[in-house]
Amino acid sequence: MATVRLWTDDDVAQDPAVKAVFDDIRRVRKSDFINNFWRALANDAATLKRTWESLKAIMGGEGALDPLTRELIYIAVSAANGCSYCIHSHTAAAKQKGMTEAQHMHLLAIVGMASETNNLVTAMQVPVDPEFLVGA
Numbered sequence: 001m002a003t004v005r006l007w008t009d010d011d012v013a014q015d016p017a018v019k020a021v022f023d024d025i026r027r028v029r030k031s032d033f034i035n036n037f038w039r040a041l042a043n044d045a046a047t048l049k050r051t052w053e054s055l056k057a058i059m060g061g062e063g064a065l066d067p068l069t070r071e072l073i074y075i076a077v078s079a080a081n082g083c084s085y086c087i088h089s090h091t092a093a094a095k096q097k098g099m100t101e102a103q104h105m106h107l108l109a110i111v112g113m114a115s116e117t118n119n120l121v122t123a124m125q126v127p128v129d130p131e132f133l134v135g136a
Contacts, residue, residue, distance in 0.1 A: 007042035
């Protein structure tokens, strides 16, 4: 259960700032569907707008990474952070962008391996090899 109100389309129609963001989400995604994340953020129009603009630029704008790779990274970070909502929504988005079941299972294997080795190296406090230091 959400800890904040999820805005209905009737609620949105009463707030021009929220309506403008929802209209842009619909336009960019070419869909009438507005998911619960945005409906929850509608409680703070400034956060809604800022988050949408950032997400639109990073996940949909020009960049060195292709759209599927971006979604795979989002799934991995969401798994590391334990965000069930984002795992589900970005897995759906990755599938829409062409992710195969084999790619999904390989991604999950990598996430699991990275989690294991990250926890081991953190627990052992292994110092970073000088050869691995970048940007110094």
